[in-house]
Amino acid sequence: MKRIGILLTVLFITTAIFAQKGKVTSALSYKDSGELEKAWETIEETIDPENNRSKRSIDWPRTWEARGEILREIHRQGKTEIVDDPLFKALESFKKGIELDDRDRYTKSIVVDLKLLQIDFSNFAIKNFQSEDFDTALKSFEKYLEISNLQPVIESMEAEFLDTAIIYNTGLTAYKAENWEKAIEYFLQSAEVDYNGPESYQFSYNAYQEMGDSAKAVETLQEGFEKYPGSEPLIVALINYYIETGNANDAVNYLDKAIKQNPKNVSYYTAKGSTLEKLGKEDEAIEVYMEAIERDSTLFTPYYNLGVIHYNNGVEVMNEASQIPPDATEEYDAKIEEGKNHLQNALPYMERAYDIDSTEMAIMESLRQIYYRLKMNDKYDKINEKIKSISQ
Numbered sequence: 001m002k003r004i005g006i007l008l009t010v011l012f013i014t015t016a017i018f019a020q021k022g023k024v025t026s027a028l029s030y031k032d033s034g035e036l037e038k039a040w041e042t043i044e045e046t047i048d049p050e051n052n053r054s055k056r057s058i059d060w061p062r063t064w065e066a067r068g069e070i071l072r073e074i075h076r077q078g079k080t081e082i083v084d085d086p087l088f089k090a091l092e093s094f095k096k097g098i099e100l101d102d103r104d105r106y107t108k109s110i111v112v113d114l115k116l117l118q119i120d121f122s123n124f125a126i127k128n129f130q131s132e133d134f135d136t137a138l139k140s141f142e143k144y145l146e147i148s149n150l151q152p153v154i155e156s157m158e159a160e161f162l163d164t165a166i167i168y169n170t171g172l173t174a175y176k177a178e179n180w181e182k183a184i185e186y187f188l189q190s191a192e193v194d195y196n197g198p199e200s201y202q203f204s205y206n207a208y209q210e211m212g213d214s215a216k217a218v219e220t221l222q223e224g225f226e227k228y229p230g231s232e233p234l235i236v237a238l239i240n241y242y243i244e245t246g247n248a249n250d251a252v253n254y255l256d257k258a259i260k261q262n263p264k265n266v267s268y269y270t271a272k273g274s275t276l277e278k279l280g281k282e283d284e285a286i287e288v289y290m291e292a293i294e295r296d297s298t299l300f301t302p303y304y305n306l307g308v309i310h311y312n313n314g315v316e317v318m319n320e321a322s323q324i325p326p327d328a329t330e331e332y333d334a335k336i337e338e339g340k341n342h343l344q345n346a347l348p349y350m351e352r353a354y355d356i357d358s359t360e361m362a363i364m365e366s367l368r369q370i371y372y373r374l375k376m377n378d379k380y381d382k383i384n385e386k387i388k389s390i391s392q
Contacts, residue, residue: 021057024066031070040074040082043067064097065110072117075124087120091143098150118144122166125173134177141170164195171203180207184220191224198224198231205237217241230261243275251275266296273305282309300356304363307349311366314342318373343370361390 023046030039043066046057057063071090074082083089094113101110125140144166171186184204191200201224208217218241225234235258242251255272258265269292276285286309292302321335347370354363364387371380 021060021062024057024060024063027070028066031073034077036070036074036077036079037082039070043070059100061097061101064093064100065113068093068097068113068117072113072120075120087117087124088139088143090117091121091147095150114147114150118147118163121147125169129169129173129176132176134173138170138173138177138179138182141166141173145170164190164193167193168196168200171200175203175207178210180211183207188220191227198228198234200224201228202233202237214245229257232258232262232265235261239271243271248275248278252279264295266292266299266302269295270299270301270305273302277305277309285309298356300353303349303353303356304360307346307353307363307366310342310346311350311370314339314346314373315369317342340374343373346370347374361387 023042027039027043027046030036030042043063045051046054046063047067048054049058068090071083071086071093074080075086075090080086094110094117097110121140121144125137125144128134128137128140144163148163167186168190171183171190174180174182174186184207187200187204187207191197191204201220204220205217205224208214208220218238221234221238221241225231225238228234235254239251239254239258242248242254252272252275255268255275258268259272262268269288273285273288273292276282276288286306289302289306292299293306316339317335318339321332321339324332324335326332346366350363350367350370353360354367357363364383368380368383368387371377371383
């Protein structure tokens with residue numbers, strides 16, 4: 001009789017277990033038929049700690065996997081009135097199922113579920129990125145990456161979950177969200193796997209600048225340039241950094257590297273000429289500007305800068321002449337003649353710059369002064385009238 005009692009107890013426990021597992025099946029059936037509210041209510045009963053029967057299913061891995069599938073469907077159908085943040089809760093449910101599964105190899109279904117969940121997170125991230133909800137987009141991309149690191153599930157199925165483009169996009173989203181530390185973290189990861197490396201380094205540089213860490217900013221640029229020496233954006237960023245921080249010699253060094261890599265980019269010559277001027281190396285600057293003109297005679301800046309150099313020299317010499325005593329006529333005349341020669345040298349460059357861009361007031365003012373000093377009355381009257389008409 002005692003033995004029969006034991007058998008009845010075992011049968012009762014087994015029946016209870018199967019009853020709860022049957023509820024999991026019922027919940028999935030409700031999901032498949034589109035009855036998501038019933039599906040959610042039913043699956044929640046299987047993990048309710050207040051329900052004694054749920055103790056039979058709450059530690060069953062399949063319960064949590066099914067719950068994740070239901071949450072994922074609630075998200076896909078946009079039924080967030082049933083439960084908030086279903087997509088994020090789906091991942092937590094799948095993770096709970098993985099935690100409870102102590103087998104060496106996991107079921108194929110959980111791997112498929114995780115792959116599908118990654119697609120959902122990617123789509124949700126893009127949707128929120130486009131609507132400029134960058135915080136939610138960032139969270140979604142990060143969950144995508146979290147799935148990629150769910151070991152040993154992925155290893156057990158030899159599944160490939162990592163998408164290098166997602167790492168980069170996560171960095172870009174963090175950047176848009178002005179989460180500078182995370183932006184740097186993900187951009188440097190992206191560069192490490194050689195995905196959009198130059199852009200990743202430049203975004204990291206910008207993020208460090210936003211954080212006010214100039215030392216790390218330039219260190220990142222230098223590291224990027226060493227890894228991608230052919231990247232024009234990186235070398236330009238380095239050049240601009242050194243120009244802005246007053247390190248003209250370093251700027252010239254990187255400009256020389258840039259010119260060596262791409263001698264057809266005339267803007268490098270112009271930038272080098274301007275930097276050499278700042279170093280007081282006027283003659284070298286003139287040579288570089290002349291080389292720029294030889295390579296492209298349609299550019300405004302090298303002509304204008306050449307004209308300004310000669311013009312300023314002429315004005316400086318004429319100012320010196322004004323300080324000469326009235327009785328030193330020969331010395332005065334020599335200085336005036338020297339000044340006029342500088343203005344004469346400036347004239348063709350200024351006129352060519354004016355031909356390229358006739359709207360620049362600085363050129364018109366310079367030309368008016370040159371025409372006046374050189375007594376070129378017809379040209380003076382013409383440019384003077386134009387300046388007056390603009391000023392009125």
